[in-house]
Amino acid sequence: xxxxxxxxxxxxxxxxxxxxxxxxxxxxxxxxxxxxxxxxxxxxxxxxxxxxxxxxxxxxxxxxxxxxxxxxxxxxxxxxxxxxxxxxxxxxxxxxxxxxxxxxxxxxxxxxxxxxxxxxxxxxxxxxxxxxxxxxxxxxxxxxxxxxxxxxxxxxxxxxxxxxxxxxxxxxxxxxxxxxxxxxxxxxxxxxxxxxxxxxxxxxxxxxxxxxxxxxxxxx
Numbered sequence: 001x002x003x004x005x006x007x008x009x010x011x012x013x014x015x016x017x018x019x020x021x022x023x024x025x026x027x028x029x030x031x032x033x034x035x036x037x038x039x040x041x042x043x044x045x046x047x048x049x050x051x052x053x054x055x056x057x058x059x060x061x062x063x064x065x066x067x068x069x070x071x072x073x074x075x076x077x078x079x080x081x082x083x084x085x086x087x088x089x090x091x092x093x094x095x096x097x098x099x100x101x102x103x104x105x106x107x108x109x110x111x112x113x114x115x116x117x118x119x120x121x122x123x124x125x126x127x128x129x130x131x132x133x134x135x136x137x138x139x140x141x142x143x144x145x146x147x148x149x150x151x152x153x154x155x156x157x158x159x160x161x162x163x164x165x166x167x168x169x170x171x172x173x174x175x176x177x178x179x180x181x182x183x184x185x186x187x188x189x190x191x192x193x194x195x196x197x198x199x200x201x202x203x204x205x206x207x208x209x210x211x212x213x214x215x216x217x218x219x220x
Contacts, residue, residue: 001177001205002132002150003184010175010207010214013055014187017063021130024063026056027071027137027154028188030109032082049082051191053089060093066100068093069128071154071186072107072137079116087120094121103128107137107155142183151183158185159195160206160217174208174217176200 009017016025029052060068075083093099102122104110117124128135134149136142142151158176163169173187173195180203187209188195200206206217 006131006133010209010216011059012209012212012214013059014173014189014209015059016175016186017065022066023069023130024059024065024067025069025071025152025186026059026189027186028073028107028157028190028193029056029070030073030076030188030190030193031086032075032077032080048191049085052189053086055191056189057089057093060096060099064096064098066098068099068102069130069135070102070104071135071152072105073109073154073188073190074104074107075112076109077111079112083112083116090120090122105135105137139178139181139183139185142181145182149182151181152186153183154186154188156185156198157188157193157195158198159187160200160208161197162208162217171195171197172208172210174206174214177205179203179205 006018007020011017018025031049031052090102104122104124105128106124106126132149134142134145134151136151136153138155139153142153145151159171159173161169161171175184175186176198177184200219202219204219206219207214208217
């Protein structure tokens with residue numbers, strides 16, 4: 001499969017390391033969501049935003065990528081204090097000698113004005129093509145793929161339900177490749193995000209993550 005040829009590593013932290021291109025890929029951080037909820041009277045800990053950035057920073061320091069690719073829904077809300085935290089964090093990342101650039105594919109929650117991105121080392125795109133992969137936020141934007149391309153998206157926050165004997169079941173976040181429509185969907189990276197169970201069929205490809213390891217599932 002294309003991701004095997006490209007040497008993709010599906011990481012337990014709900015990210016992909018593309019070593020050949022030195023790119024770390026994540027989706028759906030939903031920064032600012034906690035502050036948005038607090039503003040509306042719902043008590044969400046301040047540490048939620050910090051935890052997401054800390055986890056991402058640990059991955060960046062471990063892999064030292066040249067590029068960070070975010071598949072949309074970077075920020076969940078209008079500008080708030082958590083956006084300022086992100087700006088400070090990203091400028092710090094950009095100071096690393098091994099780091100070159102961050103790319104954001106706009107998602108449905110990325111509603112900040114253009115002015116919010118001014119001065120940030122972040123390039124913003126509707127879609128992006130790197131090699132044989134077309135990156136978007138919503139899989140619906142990948143309906144008309146060229147025959148030689150594979151789509152990659154986020155948005156759905158997929159999880160896979162694994163059933164055992166009797167009534168045992170376990171739902172884990174993961175990646176889902178729809179073999180008919182030829183797109184791969186990423187799990188949400190953000191700490192304060194849910195997941196939605198998808199229903200893979202024979203021919204699809206799925207990986208789940210326990211947080212400690214990622215596991216490729218046999219669907220046949």
